[in-house]
Amino acid sequence: MPGADKETDLTERIEAFLADLKRGGSGTGPLRGSGEMARETTYLLRRITAQARWSSAGDLMEIIRNEGRRMTAAQPSETTVGNMVRRVLKIIREEYARSRGSSEETEQQESLHKLLTAGELSEENFRQHFVHLKANVIEAINELLTELDGTTDNIAMQALEHIHSNEVIMTVGRSRTVEAFLKDAARKRKFHVIVAECAPFCQGHEMATGLSKVGIETTVIADAAIFAVMSRVNKVIIGTQTVLANGGLRAVNGTHSVALAARHHSTPLIICAPMFKLSPQFPNEEDTFHKFVSPHEVLPFTAGEILSKVNVHCPVFDYVPPELITLFISNIGGNAPSYIYRLMSELYHPEDHKL
Amino acid sequence: ETQTKCGTISLFSHLHQYSRKAPLTQQLSIPSTVIHPSIVRLGLQYSQGIVVGSNARSVALLHAFKQVIRDYTTPPNEELARDLVNKLKPYISFLNQCRPLSASMGNAIKYIKKEISNIPSQFKEEEAKTKLQKCIDCYINENVVLAAKAISKYAIKKISDGDVILVYGCSSLVNHILCEAYDKSRKFRVIVVDSRPRLEGREALRRLVQRGISCTYVLISALSYILPEVSKVFLGAHALLANGYVMSRVGTSQIALVARTFNVPVLVCCETYKFCERVQTDSFVSNELDDPDDLMVTRKGKTQLENWHDVSSLGLLNLVYDVTPPDFVDLVITDLGMIPCTSVPVVLRVKNLEQ
Numbered sequence: 001m002p003g004a005d006k007e008t009d010l011t012e013r014i015e016a017f018l019a020d021l022k023r024g025g026s027g028t029g030p031l032r033g034s035g036e037m038a039r040e041t042t043y044l045l046r047r048i049t050a051q052a053r054w055s056s057a058g059d060l061m062e063i064i065r066n067e068g069r070r071m072t073a074a075q076p077s078e079t080t081v082g083n084m085v086r087r088v089l090k091i092i093r094e095e096y097a098r099s100r101g102s103s104e105e106t107e108q109q110e111s112l113h114k115l116l117t118a119g120e121l122s123e124e125n126f127r128q129h130f131v132h133l134k135a136n137v138i139e140a141i142n143e144l145l146t147e148l149d150g151t152t153d154n155i156a157m158q159a160l161e162h163i164h165s166n167e168v169i170m171t172v173g174r175s176r177t178v179e180a181f182l183k184d185a186a187r188k189r190k191f192h193v194i195v196a197e198c199a200p201f202c203q204g205h206e207m208a209t210g211l212s213k214v215g216i217e218t219t220v221i222a223d224a225a226i227f228a229v230m231s232r233v234n235k236v237i238i239g240t241q242t243v244l245a246n247g248g249l250r251a252v253n254g255t256h257s258v259a260l261a262a263r264h265h266s267t268p269l270i271i272c273a274p275m276f277k278l279s280p281q282f283p284n285e286e287d288t289f290h291k292f293v294s295p296h297e298v299l300p301f302t303a304g305e306i307l308s309k310v311n312v313h314c315p316v317f318d319y320v321p322p323e324l325i326t327l328f329i330s331n332i333g334g335n336a337p338s339y340i341y342r343l344m345s346e347l348y349h350p351e352d353h354k355l
Numbered sequence: 356e357t358q359t360k361c362g363t364i365s366l367f368s369h370l371h372q373y374s375r376k377a378p379l380t381q382q383l384s385i386p387s388t389v390i391h392p393s394i395v396r397l398g399l400q401y402s403q404g405i406v407v408g409s410n411a412r413s414v415a416l417l418h419a420f421k422q423v424i425r426d427y428t429t430p431p432n433e434e435l436a437r438d439l440v441n442k443l444k445p446y447i448s449f450l451n452q453c454r455p456l457s458a459s460m461g462n463a464i465k466y467i468k469k470e471i472s473n474i475p476s477q478f479k480e481e482e483a484k485t486k487l488q489k490c491i492d493c494y495i496n497e498n499v500v501l502a503a504k505a506i507s508k509y510a511i512k513k514i515s516d517g518d519v520i521l522v523y524g525c526s527s528l529v530n531h532i533l534c535e536a537y538d539k540s541r542k543f544r545v546i547v548v549d550s551r552p553r554l555e556g557r558e559a560l561r562r563l564v565q566r567g568i569s570c571t572y573v574l575i576s577a578l579s580y581i582l583p584e585v586s587k588v589f590l591g592a593h594a595l596l597a598n599g600y601v602m603s604r605v606g607t608s609q610i611a612l613v614a615r616t617f618n619v620p621v622l623v624c625c626e627t628y629k630f631c632e633r634v635q636t637d638s639f640v641s642n643e644l645d646d647p648d649d650l651m652v653t654r655k656g657k658t659q660l661e662n663w664h665d666v667s668s669l670g671l672l673n674l675v676y677d678v679t680p681p682d683f684v685d686l687v688i689t690d691l692g693m694i695p696c697t698s699v700p701v702v703l704r705v706k707n708l709e710q
C-alpha cells in the first residue's frame with residue numbers, strides 16, 4: 001500500500017537523520033556545518049509535513065514537536081536542529097491563523113494589557129481543518145529554505161561596510177560565514193588577517209590556508225599569543241555556534257579570552273551569525289551547555305603512565321557574555337546584542353521555547 | 356608589502372627571524388674556532404632548546420664561565436682583570452647569536468664582569484681564579500638556591516588547605532614551591548595550563564605527579580571553563596621590568612587577564628636577580644621569535660600548513676615572550692619579601708646601593 005510505504009520510508013529517513021546527528025557530535029563523524037544541518041532538518045520537516053498523516057494543524061504540530069524532541073535529544077549541542085523545528089512550528093501557527101482569517105499579531109504578543117484583560121487563556125487548540133493548510137505550510141517551508149540558502153551571501157554582502165583598507169583583523173578557529181565575509185571584502189580592500197589556531201583541533205590552520213589562497217595576507221598565531229598581539233588588531237570578527245537568548249554566545253573554546261582581550265584594548269568584537277543560529281536558550285538553563293570530547297586531543301595516549309593519575313578536560317564551547325560583544329551581523333542586517341530578544345520574538349513563538 | 360618571500364611578518368620584522376633548520380654556523384659572524392668548547396656546547400644547547408628556562412640558562416652560563424676561567428691563562432704583559440673581560444666579550448656575542456640573552460643571564464654577566472674588574476692587581480693568577488670561581492658559586496647559591504628557599508617560605512603562607520592552584524607552563528620556581536608546600540602537608544590540588552607549540556606544561560605535570568600532587572591538565576583555550584574552580588594562580592616570570600610589567604612566557608598575560616575577570620588572585624614568583632632596568636609596554640618592541648615550523652600539526656595524516664613557505668600571503672608567528680601589565684598582578688613574591696609589581700624600581704635601587 002502506498003500509504004504504508006510512505007510511512008516506513010519516512011520513519012527510515014528520520015531514524016537515519018537521528019543516527020547521523022548522534023555520530024556527528026562525537027567528533028569522529030564528518031564535521032558538518034550548521035548551515036547544512038539547518039537545511040537537512042528543514043528538508044526532513046517538509047517531508048514530514050507532506051507524508052505524515054495529520055488532519056488538523058494541532059496534529060501536525062504534535063508530530064513535529066515529538067520528532068523535534070527526539071532530534072534535540074540525539075545531539076543537544078546542535079541547536080540549529082531545534083531552532084528549525086521552532087521556526088516550522090511558528091510557520092504552522094501563522095498559516096493556521098491566516099486560514100482562519102484572524103490577524104496573527106494580536107494572537108501572539110504577550111502584553112500586560114492582555115494578561116490583565118484576557119482573563120482565561122484563549123481557546124486555541126488548532127483543531128479546525130483547512131483544505132489548503134498543507135500546501136500553504138509547504139510553500140512557507142520552501143520560502144524558509146530559500147532564506148537558508150542565501151544566508152551566507154547576505155552576510156558576505158555587508159562586508160564592505162565594515163572593513164576598511166589596511167586593517168588588521170583577528171579571527172578565531174574556522175567559520176565558513178567569516179571566511180565568506182572576509183573573502184568578499186578582499187575583492188575590493190587590502191587588509192591583514194591574524195588567525196588564532198584554536199587548539200586542540202587547530203581549525204584555524206584550515207581557515208588560514210583558505211584565506212591565503214585568495215591572496216589575503218594571513219598570519220597564524222598560537223592561542224597563547226592572543227593578548228600579546230591584540231594591541232595591533234583593529235577589529236575582531238568571529239563566528240559562533242549559537243547565539244543565546246540573552247545576546248550571549250556559545251562559541252568555540254578560546255573565544256572568551258579573545259573577547260576579554262578585545263575589551264581590554266577597546267577593540268570592537270563583531271559576530272557574523274546567520275539567524276538560524278539564534279536559540280531561545282539561556283546560558284545556565286541546562287546542564288548541557290558544555291560539551292566535552294575525548295581528552296586524547298589534549299594529552300595523547302603516548303604520554304604514558306601519568307595519564308592514569310591526572311584529570312584531563314577538553315571542552316568544546318565557551319560562554320561569551322553579551323557585554324563583551326559590539327555587533328551582530330546576520331542575514332537581516334546588523335544588530336546590537338540588546339536587540340536579540342526582539343528578533344527572537346519575531347522568529348519563535350513563546351510557547352515553542354520548550355519543545 | 357607586508358610579507359617578504361621567506362615569510363617574515365612585517366609586524367615583527369625588527370626582530371631576528373629564526374629557523375631551527377638552518378645550521379647555526381650559517382648565521383654566525385664569529386668563527387667557532389676561537390670560542391671555548393664549553394661555550395660552543397652551551398650555545399648549541401640553547402639554540403636546540405635543550406636548556407630552557409630562565410634559571411637553568413643562567414646557571415648553565417655561570418658553570419660554563421667557571422670552566423672558561425679554570426682554563427684561562429693570562430698572556431704575558433697583560434692584566435688578568437682587563438684581559439679576561441675582553442676574552443669574554445666574543446663568547447657573549449656568540450651566545451647571543453645562538454639565542455638572545457635572557458634578563459637573568461644579562462644580570463649574571465654584569466656581575467661577573469664587575470667581579471673580574473675588581474680583582475686587585477697584586478693577586479696572583481691562581482688566587483684570582485679561585486676567588487672568581489668562589490664568587491660565581493656564591494652568586495648561584497644566593498640568588499638561585501637560597502632565593503628559592505626564601506620564596507617558598509613566603510609562598511607557603513599563601514597556600515591554604517583546600518586550595519585549587521592554577522599554574523602555567525613549566526616554571527622551576529613554581530614547581531619548587533608546590534613541592535615544598537606538599538611536603539609540609541598542605542592539602543591542595545593543581546591545575547596545569549599548557550599551550551601549543553611548546554607544551555612545556557607536560558614537564559611540570561610529570562614533576563608534580565611524581566611527587567604525588569593531584570593534577571588536572573588543560574590547554575589554554577579551556578581557561579574560561581576551568582577558572583571558576585580555581586582559588587589562586589601562581590605564575591613564574593622571566594624578568595620583571597622597571598615599570599612593573601612582568602615579562603614571561605607567551606600566554607601569561609592572557610591567564611592574568613582572564614583570572615582578573617573571574618576575580619582570582621594572581622601571584623607572580625620571581626627572584627630579585629631577574630629584575631631588570633628595561634621598560635616595555637607591549638609585546639612587540641622586544642621579543643623573541645621561535646621557529647615558525649613548530650606551529651604545524653599533523654592530524655589524521657594531514658598537515659594543513661605543510662607548504663606555507665610557498666604561499667607568499669601566509670605567515671606563521673611563534674612568539675616566545677609577552678608582557679603582563681601590573682594591574683593584572685596582585686602580588687609578587689621575591690626573596691626580599693612580598694611586594695606589589697610597582698615596587699620593582701625600589702628594589703633595583705636598593706640592590707644598586709648595596710653594591
